[in-house]
Amino acid sequence: MHQENHTRISEFFLLGFQSLSLFRIPFFILVFSLYVITTTGNLFIVVLVSLSHTFHTPMYFFLGHLSLCDTLLSTNVIPNMLDVILKEGKTISLLNCLTQLQMFGWCCIAECYILSVMSCDRYLAICNPLRYSSIMDFKMCLCLAMLSWSLGFFFAFINRVLIYELEFCNHNIIDNFFCEFLPIVDLSCSDTSVVELEVSLITPFVLLFPFVFVIVTYVYIFFTILGISSSTGRQKAFSTCSSHLSVVFLFYGTLISIYLSPSKGYSLNINKVTSLFYTMVTPLFNPIIYSLRNQEIRKAFKAFIK
Template structure:
């Protein structure tokens, strides 16, 4: 059903979403490209950032193109198989991003709290393993959800009051017993959202204590600047996700939850590269070098 009763705002809203999608793909692709070709960005933090950008590109592409059609037509149809594919891709990227943000917080923790051991702890092998694990867990958890939903029976009711095939709105369409799928969601969600969020919270508590222990004001500001961008992205991403997935399931039919979902599915993938590029001198410098523009 998408967003109902847009009326005169339909075309401006469509143009806004289209521009955001183009900007999201362009900005995230630029970060992936810069990290790949710039030797100054061949560090663990930027390695994780490039995978986060790749995740955001897949994340947006799985939802926004179809959403544009739905907005323009004030509704749309999607086959059951295409719906499952959207759940799989969206779920995989969303879960992988949760773990990538967690891995990035660990990277900042070691860099700030144990700087002398950083290069020996966070090496190439560890970074590669952490990224592979993040993507694998994202794919497997999403696949389990898809298999469980795919085993259900779907009868006459086929209207989704949302702008994409999210897990719970699709689950509500089933005319068979959904208790197993709901139980799986209840058991898995803490491992996807709550525990990673708590890990990030604990690491930043240690980071803040370490920063406050630095006597120099300049040193504190310089140290905090290395994790400020990540903390901002974490706050935006986890804040919206937790507000959606720990609200009552019936809240999914409310327009307020559609707009909250719109924030983390459309705006957050755009904010990530903007936050990192605007607050990061190394990325800006690499971009200038790539474009052969001298930094003033």
């Protein structure tokens, strides 16, 4: 019998950014500084929403979950990325790689649903204000938040289980700074059709449908705002939605650019830049956008500093 000469792979090597050379230390300092600012800003919002009675409203409740999601997403990727930058590459076991991939998928999917829930909250507040308080009570908010986290974990766990069944042999180099779906699947020497089919089936539910839902709700919100007679009322209604819309287009834009593009022939350098954008830049911008556009958060931040 013919036996194929394959070496089973139990660990991968993350290449990271190989062309940094003299800029390695400055880049490390930059990434570390941005990570500290990101976690500090998002954790500040989480603590603020949890402890201050002023922010015990559905909008801030979901904002707290969004900030928690961004904190977990950054913490899952950036510390390991800093190690990769310093060592100019790093070895990671298959188990740890799949754990990082699952955690990354969990946070991304949960954030998609949380952003959709936030748009639903704004729709009810603006388009149906009389029934808003009775519908969006604490029990409903808690159920929607837990459902978002649960669906994110469920879909990410299925993806991990299917990838774990794949065989990896001969090649173990991942040309990225963390364990991402496409580079891992490309290294497999077994049939990946089941994994690819699973991703094709769940992508509309975790990415397209939530995004379309956000767009549809904001179309209704937009026409409702136009129908407000007072210019002050229109401005106030729009200001409560502008921050959320900015975060939505920032987050969904980067994800759609990767996961709806053809998997074959994609540029690794472009993929690294885009991955860097939604693992570090997007979580950094979320607290900044909400803080700049929200007067209550600015006042709370000033009081905290004093």
